[in-house]
Amino acid sequence: MSTARRIGDVILKVDHISLSFGGVKALTDISFDVREHEIRAIIGPNGAGKSSMLNVINGVYTPQQGSITFRGRERRDMDTYEAAAHGIARTFQNIALFSGMSVLDNIMTGRNLKIKSNFLEQAIWFGRARREEIENRRVVEEIIDFLQLQHVRKTPVARLPYGIKKRVELARALAAEPSMLLLDEPMAGMNVEEKQDMCRFVLDTNDQFGTTIVLIEHDMGVVMDISDRVVVLDYGKKIGDGTPEQVRSDPEVIKAYLGAH
């Protein structure tokens, strides 16, 4: 699948990250890197520290030790606003949409950082505000087309089934035109058909826009099928790293996760 797609240099590197909440050690001495245009998966059993790792990458948590190097700049921790401004977007494990708003409006919120006009200009709907709205609406419509959400464009999110809501979340993340996309269990709780659709969309996103994708996933089949490289965490420690084939045959990983029974 990845033969035609050019995987570039390392754009994100985490070194010796340790994170603890009081006495609980969430992450211990984790290092790995993400290359441009690749699909990188983080797997591990419940409580392994996968979501914490994602939260460190986009600056929600500040690690006690270690450093993050993003696009050549090394820093102790990432600032959430800076992460977004530098093109890192994410989705959440639990759906975090504005449920009273339509699909279209929800996706439009993803364009927030791209809107330069001020509150007053927007209030009177004139000049720059209007031009920007038209431009942004076009981008959003392209994403609606890309993710096949046309039929629910004007539907309030609260009325949508779970699988579609997940897709709307992805759409909102894409609206920011991210260079890196962090997906926290994008397929959790979906049926087979919804999972297949989601896989398709993740691959298409990567293929069409060259977006680098870091995803957490429980479903081993999905991970092995779509990712280029996999990091395996267990109890906050890294126990494996490599291509799906390498990881699958790693005795350490088999013991901890895959071949538990």
Place this chain on the structure above:
Amino acid sequence: MSDQPGAHGSAAPDTFPRLLLRHAATRPDAPALREKYLGIWQSWTWRQTATEVREMAMGLAALGFKRGDHLAIIGDNRPQLYMAFTAAQALGGIAVPMYQDAIAAEMTYVLENAGIHFAIVEDQEQVDKLIEARTALPGLEHIIYEDPRGLRNYDAPGLDSLDALRERGREFDRAHPGRFEAEVAAGNTDDVSVMLYTSGTTGKPKGVCQTHRAFIMAARGGVEFDHLVATDNVLSYLPMAWVGDHLFSYAQFLVAGFTVNCPESADTVMTDLREIGPTYYFAPPRIFEGLLTEVTIRMEDASRAKRWLYEKFMTVAKRCGSDLLEGKPVSFGNRVAYALGNLLVYGPLKNTLGMSRIRVAYTAGAAIGPDLFRFYRSLGINLKQLYGSTETCAYACLQPDGQIKLDSVGAVAPGAEVKIADNGEVLVRGAMVLKEYYKRPDATAEAIDEQGYFRTGDAGVFDRDGHLKIIDRAKDVGRLANGAMYAPNYIENKLKFFSHIKEAVCFGHERDHVTAFINIDLTSVGNWAERRNLVYSGYIDLAGKEEVYDLIQSCVESVNAELATEGELSHSQIARFLVLHKELDPDDDELTRTRKVRRSFIAEKYAPLVAALFEGRHVQHIETQVKFEDGRIGAIAADVKIRDAKTFPAVTREAA
């Protein structure tokens, strides 16, 4: 014939490419095609359409597409795909539209039979299928796709985008000036323009070869019959491989020059319908049925006051709506009540359905239930029936305005000759009769008799006003063991007119009595169950509920009561029935792509159930293979219950 619409000066154009060029020359800036893209309706004028067709045609020519070659066209209704028809025809080629939801294995047969070397398709889904089919058919050299999404990294030989094809066409056009004009001029009205594959209720599909003359004649007849004009609008969302769509959205589009609108996606048809507000509409009965079911369900969920209003005024509409539509005398009181109803109920309802502007609507392809038909007509929607088949360009009989009868399919269409053979079969003659079945001289000889009449295979009779009434498929009409006539379709249609019943399959030929398989309608029965707090986990569970059996039994028994009054058919009352544990599906070959039941196939597949019906058992275990949409195969097993239904003694009207 009177003067042709859209034609001025010299003789009317007699091929589709010439029709297109005529429109582009006489009304270049009028809208020809529209498609909703990125949330906005985008238009192509006649001039733009002609230009794109020219580029496509020249691109095909550059790739080596020759006179007489076949071009496969696969995808949802898209302006570019409609243009592909004309592009192929401009070069003297033949368009072969195929059902877009067919799986690769099904496509292989048609691709091979038609000897396809060139295909223009919509998107990655179709490209994947063709690449799969190509392993067995190396002759399929060129696959052109419209939507490049997901196809960037494909490097299959001969695969190219439509944009690249048009670019190639522009270059070729510059290098070969006059070639396009010469190709169009070389076209003959008696050339085959399109090959439509029959749905194949029996055996393999056959390619029906239709000429420019046939479809233009049928289109012109329809256009004049219903006074269609260039400012009309249609929404085309039915499969392009279906003869109905080809007549309405292609042949009549080019003859009358009206605007064809393509929906954004298959899921947005209802919204798009409302936005476009078509003036001319065509759909098979199941679409009208689906709409009515939805309206009924939503009304049941409405507040009590609204429900009361709806029921009150629907009674008024039922009483005088159709009479008003047909211009028959209606009392002053009824007129006032109807006008009020129009303001409060019918108008808003029609608006919701996207039917506010409809002048003419047609239904065909299957029998339509009298209640369903009456419902739309009583709202003031001029819904009519027509009769025809793929072999007659869907054109043989039409219902004239003001002469609508529920049980007939109308009077003989202008330019057609229809007669009934001695065995009751309907025969049709005229320019719209097929030229031949592709590579099947045996089938052609069997279908067209020495005098040029096409055997439709339908059994029918003419009534006193010269309107045709279709009873059943001629070969399906059988005899019960006691010798009484047995028409399975006729009974199945009566059953299907209940909103709770989606499909029915009857058995009874050379048997003592008639039995039936029933498929419940999940939307309708599901809603009914919810209303009664009946818990169910899925289709199989719901279909097996005693309460559902009670519901279906009441439907079956009211059909029996009706049949009891119909003379010889009173022997065809349904003695026993069962509710099938799975939905009949074209993917499992149980229905054709146009959703007609394949009775003999079903009888074979479910032989234990048929046996159980006639042997008087009350429960039968069965295991069935099912094919999922992604092509995987699974199995479902169930114990299917069988019920006896009450039958009624025959009633003779004359005696009463």
